[in-house]
Amino acid sequence: AQKVTQAQTEISVVEKEDVTLDCVYETRDTTYYLFWYKQPPSGELVFLIRRNSFDEQNEISGRYSWNFQKSTSSFNFTITASQVVDSAVYFCALSEAQAAGNKLTFGGGTRVLVKP
Amino acid sequence: DAGVTQSPTHLIKTRGQQVTLRCSPKSGHDTVSWYQQALGQGPQFIFQYYEEEERQRGNFPDRFSGHQFPNYSSELNVNALLLGDSALYLCASSDGFNQPQHFGDGTRLSIL
Numbered sequence: 001a002q003k004v005t006q007a008q009t010e011i012s013v014v015e016k017e018d019v020t021l022d023c024v025y026e027t028r029d030t031t032y033y034l035f036w037y038k039q040p041p042s043g044e045l046v047f048l049i050r051r052n053s054f055d056e057q058n059e060i061s062g063r064y065s066w067n068f069q070k071s072t073s074s075f076n077f078t079i080t081a082s083q084v085v086d087s088a089v090y091f092c093a094l095s096e097a098q099a100a101g102n103k104l105t106f107g108g109g110t111r112v113l114v115k116p
Numbered sequence: 117d118a119g120v121t122q123s124p125t126h127l128i129k130t131r132g133q134q135v136t137l138r139c140s141p142k143s144g145h146d147t148v149s150w151y152q153q154a155l156g157q158g159p160q161f162i163f164q165y166y167e168e169e170e171r172q173r174g175n176f177p178d179r180f181s182g183h184q185f186p187n188y189s190s191e192l193n194v195n196a197l198l199l200g201d202s203a204l205y206l207c208a209s210s211d212g213f214n215q216p217q218h219f220g221d222g223t224r225l226s227i228l
Contacts, residue, residue, distance in 0.1 A: 004158075035216065043204060045159070045219035091158055101172035102213040103149065106158035 002027045004094050006107035013082055014115050021077045021110045023092030029053075031097040034068065034075045035104065039089040051075065052097070082114045118143060120220035122207050128226045129197050137192040137223045141209030147171075148190040149217060150182060151206040159206055165190055166213075194225075202227045 003026040013019050025034065036048040049059065051068050059066050063083075067076045079086050089111045093104040121140045129135050141148050147166045151159035161174035165184035184190045188209075194201055204224050208217035 037219075042221065043224075044221045045206065045208075047216050047218060050216050093158075097214075101149075101164045101166065102147070102210065102217065103161040103164055103172050103174065104151075104159070104208075104217060105161065108158050 002029075002032075002094050002096055002105045004092050004105055004107035006092055006110050008110045009108070010111040010113065012113045012115065015084060016081050019079050019082050019086075019112060019114075021079075021090050021092075021112070023075045023077065023107060025073050025075065025092070025094050027094060027096055029096040033095045033097060033102075035093040035095070036066070036075075036077050037091045037093060037106075039091060039109070041088070045091070048077075079112070082112075084114050084116055087112060087114045120145075120207055120209050120218055122205075122220040122223050124223060125221065126224050126226075128228060130228050131197055131199060133197050134193065134195045135197060135225060137194075137205055137207075137225070139190045139192070139207030139209075139220060141188050141190070141207075142218050145209035145211050145218070146188050147210045147212060148184055148188065149208045149210075150190070150192045151208065152176070153204040153206055153222070155203070162192070197227050199227050201225065 005024045032053045037045045063080045065078045089109045092107045149164040150162040153159040163173045168184045179195045181193045204222045206222045208219045210217045
């Protein structure tokens with residue numbers, strides 16, 4: 001069975017500080033995808049990134065960066081120079097590629113509060 | 117280019133009633149999934165539809181059923197509502213199984 005754990009329930013930072021969100025996953029499949037989604041107060045889940053299990057290359061997109069390490073089953077997410085608009089709940093998710101579909105298994109989420 | 121649209125946005129029902137939630141996928145998407153998100157928790161997968169058939173199902177009772185129409189839109193039906201069914205119901209669509217899922221704003225269902 002697949003499982004995603006986000007140990008941090010809430011993180012509070014002051015604007016311009018960096019914040020790192022941890023994500024640890026469990027799966028028996030060798031081929032899988034990992035995701036990060038952002039959920040602002042409006043409720044819609046906004047897709048941020050997808051990585052497949054064969055691509056451990058770290059990625060940077062603007063102020064966002066992701067660190068994927070298969071050896072520790074982790075897919076951490078860093079927001080550099082945080083802004084108030086980054087305040088939201090962030091979810092890490094896993095999808096097993098060999099299944100009959102692409103259902104997502106989500107972690108419990110980490111609430112990020114960026115104070116001005 | 118319209119994204120995933122869900123209706124209604126809010127709904128209030130009483131225990132024992134039945135409810136139908138609707139979802140129109142993003143243009144070009146043919147796969148629709150439904151998730152239940154209780155307050156303060158991550159979304160839980162209910163089921164997924166592709167080619168008008170249920171392809172995957174999560175750990176939800178038979179009271180939860182769905183349908184996908186030829187235009188790829190979908191409905192989620194819940195019978196015999198319980199207080200515990202109060203949640204945000206999210207619909208997501210994708211272009212097949214190998215592309216990321218895009219979510220709608222959700223339907224907030226409250227059971228009294």
